[in-house]
Amino acid sequence: MSTRARRTAVGVAAVLLVVVVAGHVVTAVTQRLEFGGFYGNNPADGVSALQAGDTTEVRYTYRPNGSFTFYTSIRNPGHWPVEVTDVSLPGWSGPGFGPRYVVEKLRYGYDSGNGALSDAYEPDRALPWKPVTVAPEAVLTLFVTVKIPDWEMAKGTSQNWEEITVRYRVLGLPQEQHVPIGFLLSVGA
Numbered sequence: 647m648s649t650r651a652r653r654t655a656v657g658v659a660a661v662l663l664v665v666v667v668a669g670h671v672v673t674a675v676t677q678r679l680e681f682g683g684f685y686g687n688n689p690a691d692g693v694s695a696l697q698a699g700d701t702t703e704v705r706y707t708y709r710p711n712g713s714f715t716f717y718t719s720i721r722n723p724g725h726w727p728v729e730v731t732d733v734s735l736p737g738w739s740g741p742g743f744g745p746r747y748v749v750e751k752l753r754y755g756y757d758s759g760n761g762a763l764s765d766a767y768e769p770d771r772a773l774p775w776k777p778v779t780v781a782p783e784a785v786l787t788l789f790v791t792v793k794i795p796d797w798e799m800a801k802g803t804s805q806n807w808e809e810i811t812v813r814y815r816v817l818g819l820p821q822e823q824h825v826p827i828g829f830l831l832s833v834g835a
Contacts, residue, residue, distance in 0.1 A: 677726060677816045678823060682719030682785040685828035688769070691715060703830040708799045713750055715791045717769065718827040720812060722780040728821075731777045732813040733788055736824055747805065747833070751791035754778055794833065804834030 687693045687704050691714040696703045706714040722728050735747050753772035772789045780786045790810070799805075808831070809824040 677724035677728065677821075679720050679728065679812060679814065679825050680723055681826040681828050682721035682787070683828070684717065684719040684785070684787060686717040686769075688715040701830055702828075703832055705804075705832045705834060708804075708833050708835040709794060710796045710798070712794045713791050714794070714833070715751075715769075715789060716827070716831060717787060717789050718810065719785050719787045720780070720825055721785045722782055724816070725782055726816055727779050727781050729777055729779045729815045730786060730812060731815060731820075733790065734811045735792060735807055736809060736811045747795060748793045749790055750793040751775075753789040755787040755789070756780070756784065799835040801835050804832045806833075807831045 687695075691706060693714070694705045696705065704716065720730070733752055734749050752775035753769075754775060755768065755772050756778065769789050772787075778786055788810070807827065808829075809826050811822060812825050813820065813822050815821065
């Protein structure tokens, strides 16, 4: 093989490598998660639910150092499996914002999406949290127990969420996304 043919082959190989790596990164960065169609709450937590048009609001009563549990699901609509590594409530902490609500306990159920009946939506059968790989078209159900901070909340005020923060990996690359939970979650005094 001549020097020119060798240089051409190396150049073509380099271009192909760049295209493959760029495709890998673009695929990983653009794959998003979505609400999986299931949500609920633990009635024992003193919850009330209101319906206003298409929006369901689930209200918990603020109790310092208390906790509440809600359920939501995440669907992977992409072409690649994702590994969900962590879940939290979005929010702020610091002066003027008050302390952050913290996920105290996280459990999960998994529906492979194969059409078979699943225990994925049964709180009593949920598994202790660990990073979970979610196949394409599969649904991960999360049972989230949130610790209420020990601080005084002014009467008539509330803290509200419509999404959770999900950290995950696609093709080994880390991602973070706010995923809708399917309802308005409210903790009020």
